[in-house]
Amino acid sequence: EVQLSESGGRLVQPGGSLRLSCAASGFSFNIYAMTWVRQAPGKGLEWVSYISAGGDPTKYTDSVKGRFTVSRDNSKNTLYLQMNSLRAEDTAVYYCAKTPGLRIDAFDLWGQGTMVTVSS
Amino acid sequence: SYELTQPPSVSVSPGQTATITCSGDNLENIYISWYQQKSGQSPVLVFYEDNKRPSGIPERFSGSTSGNTATLTIGGTQATDEADYYCQAWDSSTWVFGGGTKLTVL
Numbered sequence: 001e002v003q004l005s006e007s008g009g010r011l012v013q014p015g016g017s018l019r020l021s022c023a024a025s026g027f028s029f030n031i032y033a034m035t036w037v038r039q040a041p042g043k044g045l046e047w048v049s050y051i052s053a054g055g056d057p058t059k060y061t062d063s064v065k066g067r068f069t070v071s072r073d074n075s076k077n078t079l080y081l082q083m084n085s086l087r088a089e090d091t092a093v094y095y096c097a098k099t100p101g102l103r104i105d106a107f108d109l110w111g112q113g114t115m116v117t118v119s120s
Numbered sequence: 121s122y123e124l125t126q127p128p129s130v131s132v133s134p135g136q137t138a139t140i141t142c143s144g145d146n147l148e149n150i151y152i153s154w155y156q157q158k159s160g161q162s163p164v165l166v167f168y169e170d171n172k173r174p175s176g177i178p179e180r181f182s183g184s185t186s187g188n189t190a191t192l193t194i195g196g197t198q199a200t201d202e203a204d205y206y207c208q209a210w211d212s213s214t215w216v217f218g219g220g221t222k223l224t225v226l
Binding site: 035037044045046047050059061062095100103104105106107108110111112113 | 150206210214215217218
C-alpha cells in the first residue's frame with residue numbers, strides 16, 4: 001500500500017527542539033520531491049518546507065527559515081523535519097506530502113499528520 | 121509573496137453543481153491544484169495541472185482557470201462532498217494555499 005506515516009509530534013516548551021519523521025512505503029521514495037505542510041488548530045493549510053528527490057535543493061517558508069531543517073534518508077525511505085527554537089505559533093498538525101513526479105506543483109499523497117504543541 | 125483568496129463558505133443542494141473560486145494575480149500562467157479535507161482527515165488532491173484528476177477521484181470534480189480566477193466545479197454534489205476545499209499554487213519559489221472554503225451540502 002502506498003502511504004506516508006508521520007511521527008515525533010508531542011508537547012514541547014517554547015525554545016525547545018523536536019524532530020519529526022515521515023516513513024514512506026509502497027513507492028520509490030528516492031525519485032520524488034517531498035514537502036512538509038502544517039495546519040494550526042482550526043486554521044488552513046500552510047506550506048512549510050520542500051526537499052528535492054536527491055536532498056538538494058531545500059526551501060522554507062519565511063517564518064521557519066533558520067529554525068527548521070528538512071532532510072531525507074533515501075536508504076531508509078524517511079523524511080525528517082528538525083525543528084529548533086520552537087514558538088507557540090508553530091503549534092499545528094504537521095503533514096508530510098509527496099509531489100507527483102516530473103512537476104512539483106501539487107502534493108498527491110499525504111500522511112495522517114502528527115501534532116506538535118508548543119506551550120509552557 | 122503570492123496570495124490566493126477563496127470565499128469562506130459555499131452552500132449547495134444535493135444533486136446541484138457547486139462552484140468554489142480562487143482568485144489571485146495572473147493565475148492563467150500557473151497551475152492551480154485543489155484539495156479536499158473532510159473533518160478530522162488529511163487533505164486529498166482532487167484536481168491539478170489544469171486537467172488532471174488523481175486515480176479514484178470522481179469525474180464530477182473538475183477545474184478551470186480564466187484570468188485571475190480559478191474554479192473548482194463539483195457536479196451532482198453529494199452529501200459526502202461536504203468538506204473544506206483549498207486551492208494551491210506554486211510560483212517557482214514557494215507553495216501557497218488559499219484560506220479554504222467550507223462546502224456545505226444542505
